[in-house]
Amino acid sequence: MASMLTQFRQLGRKIVAVGRNYRAHAAELGNPVPKKPILFLKPTSSYITEGEKIRIPEECSSLHHEVELGIVISKNGCRISEQEAMNYVGGYVLALDMTARDFQDEAKKKGQPWSLAKGFDTSCPVSNFIDKDTLSDPSNVRLWLKVNNAIKQDGSTSDMIFSIPYLISYISKYFKLEEGDVILTGTPEGVGPVSNGDVIEAGLGDIISMKFTVE
Amino acid sequence: MASMLTQFRQLGRKIVAVGRNYRAHAAELGNPVPKKPILFLKPTSSYITEGEKIRIPEECSSLHHEVELGIVISKNGCRISEQEAMNYVGGYVLALDMTARDFQDEAKKKGQPWSLAKGFDTSCPVSNFIDKDTLSDPSNVRLWLKVNNAIKQDGSTSDMIFSIPYLISYISKYFKLEEGDVILTGTPEGVGPVSNGDVIEAGLGDIISMKFTVE
Ligand SMILES: [Mg+2]
Ligand SMILES: [Mg+2]
Ligand SMILES: [Mg+2]
Numbered sequence: 001m002a003s004m005l006t007q008f009r010q011l012g013r014k015i016v017a018v019g020r021n022y023r024a025h026a027a028e029l030g031n032p033v034p035k036k037p038i039l040f041l042k043p044t045s046s047y048i049t050e051g052e053k054i055r056i057p058e059e060c061s062s063l064h065h066e067v068e069l070g071i072v073i074s075k076n077g078c079r080i081s082e083q084e085a086m087n088y089v090g091g092y093v094l095a096l097d098m099t100a101r102d103f104q105d106e107a108k109k110k111g112q113p114w115s116l117a118k119g120f121d122t123s124c125p126v127s128n129f130i131d132k133d134t135l136s137d138p139s140n141v142r143l144w145l146k147v148n149n150a151i152k153q154d155g156s157t158s159d160m161i162f163s164i165p166y167l168i169s170y171i172s173k174y175f176k177l178e179e180g181d182v183i184l185t186g187t188p189e190g191v192g193p194v195s196n197g198d199v200i201e202a203g204l205g206d207i208i209s210m211k212f213t214v215e
Numbered sequence: 216m217a218s219m220l221t222q223f224r225q226l227g228r229k230i231v232a233v234g235r236n237y238r239a240h241a242a243e244l245g246n247p248v249p250k251k252p253i254l255f256l257k258p259t260s261s262y263i264t265e266g267e268k269i270r271i272p273e274e275c276s277s278l279h280h281e282v283e284l285g286i287v288i289s290k291n292g293c294r295i296s297e298q299e300a301m302n303y304v305g306g307y308v309l310a311l312d313m314t315a316r317d318f319q320d321e322a323k324k325k326g327q328p329w330s331l332a333k334g335f336d337t338s339c340p341v342s343n344f345i346d347k348d349t350l351s352d353p354s355n356v357r358l359w360l361k362v363n364n365a366i367k368q369d370g371s372t373s374d375m376i377f378s379i380p381y382l383i384s385y386i387s388k389y390f391k392l393e394e395g396d397v398i399l400t401g402t403p404e405g406v407g408p409v410s411n412g413d414v415i416e417a418g419l420g421d422i423i424s425m426k427f428t429v430e
Contacts, residue, residue: 014258016330019327019328038327038328039328039330039331040328040330041256041257041330041334042256043228043229043231043390044228044229045390045391045393057388107326108326109326112234112253112323112329113253113255113329113333114327114329114330115231115329115330116254116389118328119256119390121391173272173273174331174334174335175261175334176260176336178260
């Protein structure tokens with residue numbers, strides 16, 4: 001099982017991401033704290049891994065980093081209860097939810113979808129698969145991100161508004177979850193722009209770190 | 216090739232949909248005619264085929280039908296030119312872009328993503344794969360939809376604002392297209408609500424028709 005899940009990028013068919021799941025991050029973008037999870041999709045074609053570069057999409061003038069904990073789903077399920085939710089977690093992944101903030105700001109203003117702002121090619125840099133047992137407490141682990149060696153984000157998953165079991169249960173009421181799908185659980189405060197040539201380094205506790213260049 | 220594409224629901228990993236691609240439909244929802252394509256994503260987990268039922272998602276009180284021509288992508292491509300675009304079309308599919316209109320109205324008002332409104336389970340009923348040669352002129356074919364035998368939508372793909380080659384070229388600037396991916400090209404005017412027990416019948420010219428029940 002876990003050995004197939006290491007291939008989640010090929011196996012999975014969707015990435016369900018959660019917006020504003022940390023209070024301080026909702027506040028820094030001037031948004032209210034949500035009463036229910038804000039969900040959006042990124043396509044699996046947006047995945048890249050170390051060695052591949054983050055590309056600024058055409059006409060984007062404000063590409064932001066967001067470091068997030070990703071959940072890799074181990075088996076198919078619908079209407080999963082919170083009590084059962086952790087049985088559907090096969091492992092984790094460290095991820096960047098790269099965001100064309102100017103596209104997103106325009107979409108928000110016009111009431112249009114976020115898909116282009118969030119789903120462009122290279123918008124989902126990810127680490128290798130992290131086995132479930134390696135991360136004993138996903139609800140209390142440090143998430144950090146540096147740009148050119150300066151720390152920009154440094155938070156803990158303990159500050160999530162909606163917990164991992166709650167998110168799995170809520171999402172699966174609407175979206176059937178399938179083996180290899182990934183849930184991105186939101187980003188702590190400190191998001192900001194990156195430019196051509198910048199080096200982004202991110203880490204999850206002392207478990208894993210990864211490095212990507214923007215071009 | 217075509218024989219693999221008949222399995223587009225299993226093979227493909229994304230559905231890229233286009234909003235407001237017919238003037239009269241943009242107008243009926245009180246929206247301006249877009250200057251560039253409005254793109255959103257539906258997950259492949261939203262596909263159903265005849266015999267399966269359209270389910271009204273939890274807390275949705277206004278589920279709308281939208282009949283659309285779908286393009287099935289035959290091979291991987293990025294930054295495809297308009298001139299080359301039709302070489303990436305492997306075939307077609309008749310599709311319903313079922314929409315939780317109340318969820319969408321709330322999302323538009325709050326500047327939030329459309330994903331839940333557009334991507335819930337059973338939100339993408341589709342016909343069988345239609346071979347490319349069967350539909351000789353995709354830019355001029357009738358699209359119709361009936362609810363309980365009363366005609367609701369009756370348009371022609373000749374009224375699209377952005378043509379199929381333009382859409383393929385535009386989308387592939389941002390989203391790598393992959394074999395089996397589907398592009399939904401927008402709906403003509405006449406969208407409206409359906410309720411429990413309603414029967415939706417839709418057709419593409421005299422090429423194909425399909426029937427789904429709402430539950
Ligand atoms: Mg969206
Ligand atoms: Mg995010
Ligand atoms: Mg539509």
